[in-house]
Amino acid sequence: MEILVTGGAGFIGGHLAEQFAYNGHDVVALDNFEPYYDLGIKEHNVEQGRRAAEESDGSYELIQGDIRDEELIDEYVGDADFVFHQAAQAGVRTSVEQPQKVNEINVDGTLNVLEAARNSDTTRVVVASSSSVYGKPNYLPYDEEHPTTPVSPYGASKLAEEQYARVYNEVYGLPTVSLRYFTVYGPRMRPNMAISNFVSRCMNGEPPVIYGEGTQTRDFTYIDDVVRANGTLLETNAADGEAMNIGSTDNIEIRVLAEEIRDQLAPELDLVYDERNDADAEHTHADVSKARELLDYEPTTTIREGVEQFTEWYQENRDWYEPLVRKS
Numbered sequence: 001m002e003i004l005v006t007g008g009a010g011f012i013g014g015h016l017a018e019q020f021a022y023n024g025h026d027v028v029a030l031d032n033f034e035p036y037y038d039l040g041i042k043e044h045n046v047e048q049g050r051r052a053a054e055e056s057d058g059s060y061e062l063i064q065g066d067i068r069d070e071e072l073i074d075e076y077v078g079d080a081d082f083v084f085h086q087a088a089q090a091g092v093r094t095s096v097e098q099p100q101k102v103n104e105i106n107v108d109g110t111l112n113v114l115e116a117a118r119n120s121d122t123t124r125v126v127v128a129s130s131s132s133v134y135g136k137p138n139y140l141p142y143d144e145e146h147p148t149t150p151v152s153p154y155g156a157s158k159l160a161e162e163q164y165a166r167v168y169n170e171v172y173g174l175p176t177v178s179l180r181y182f183t184v185y186g187p188r189m190r191p192n193m194a195i196s197n198f199v200s201r202c203m204n205g206e207p208p209v210i211y212g213e214g215t216q217t218r219d220f221t222y223i224d225d226v227v228r229a230n231g232t233l234l235e236t237n238a239a240d241g242e243a244m245n246i247g248s249t250d251n252i253e254i255r256v257l258a259e260e261i262r263d264q265l266a267p268e269l270d271l272v273y274d275e276r277n278d279a280d281a282e283h284t285h286a287d288v289s290k291a292r293e294l295l296d297y298e299p300t301t302t303i304r305e306g307v308e309q310f311t312e313w314y315q316e317n318r319d320w321y322e323p324l325v326r327k328s
């Protein structure tokens with residue numbers, strides 16, 4: 001199968017490209033190497049993809065390009081059986097500073113992908129959406145019936161992405177699925193996220209910094225579960241036209257998470273508190289019944305297991321990963 005992964009040098013796209021190549025598919029990873037965080041991590045992602053293809057019957061090609069470039073997107077979407085559209089300006093904070101840029105990449109870029117797919121024989125487009133489409137919770141855990149009232153330009157752009165995906169299914173019959181990821185973590189994760197930060201600071205004898213009181217809760221999803229959910233969409237059309245939560249169903253207070261990492265790595269440290277960012281969600285918690293029903297999705301890694309696995313990986317890759325986290 002020919003698979004295009006946009007944002008294929010990023011964290012989630014990198015893992016998807018690696019797994020698909022490993023499973024023997026012909027993968028094209030398209031990425032513009034946006035310097036939102038250190039490019040060294042992306043180089044490692046690409047390296048993993050290449051290695052996976054060498055160890056299997058698959059192939060891996062990296063295209064350095066931008067999803068805002070319509071011609072380029074027409075060409076590469078046109079050649080693909082499946083598109084896993086991960087490219088985006090991720091992160092709530094950047095979106096508050098640069099809402100127009102985020103709209104251009106996330107919304108216009110997604111429209112280019114969908115339009116190209118509509119004009120070719122694409123079997124399915126899978127769009128990376130986010131729990132940030134929900135905004136403030138009326139109730140938890142969020143199910144897909146929960147109102148979608150995002151509280152950041154990023155959340156608004158993700159909602160627009162998935163609405164376009166749904167409309168392209170409805171109006172043009174293009175098979176599309178949107179997966180609403182809940183804070184994804186694991187090896188090679190973006191350096192500017194809570195878990196990578198807490199682990200890195202504790203390893204260096206510095207206290208973890210918490211924004212606000214740390215009573216925010218997060219449903220952290222281990223990358224392997226996200227990869228598995230995406231992989232299912234090579235096999236089934238049961239979710240076409242739908243958007244659904246991909247979470248862990250497990251949630252934890254940020255303060256407790258920081259304490260657990262601290263207790264494990266540097267028990268002598270006290271936590272440090274800083275000002276909270278209002279655009280950050282207060283609580284996220286996923287009800288995954290819909291994904292369970294349509295995709296047979298079952299999260300397998302609890303937050304404690306996942307943090308343990310991440311910490312082990314961090315220790316093994318400390319020489320190259322840590323300097324990049326420290327820079328962010």
Ligand SMILES: NC(=O)c1ccc[n+]([C@@H]2O[C@H](COP(=O)([O-])OP(=O)(O)OC[C@H]3O[C@@H](n4cnc5c(N)ncnc54)[C@H](O)[C@@H]3O)[C@@H](O)[C@H]2O)c1
Pocket residue numbers: 006007008009010011012013030031032033034035036042065066067068085086087088089090091105109128129130131180181182183184185190
């Ligand atoms: N990581 C999470 O917790 C999380 C949660 C919810 C949703 N998501 C979504 O999942 C997707 C992947 O997120 P990630 O964590 O891997 O982020 P990431 O930043 O590591 O990956 C995104 C990739 O897209 C690339 N990119 C950005 N703009 C581009 C453009 N104009 N053209 C081509 N490539 C471009 C970047 O260079 C990057 O490599 C994103 O759509 C994000 O919104 C992520």
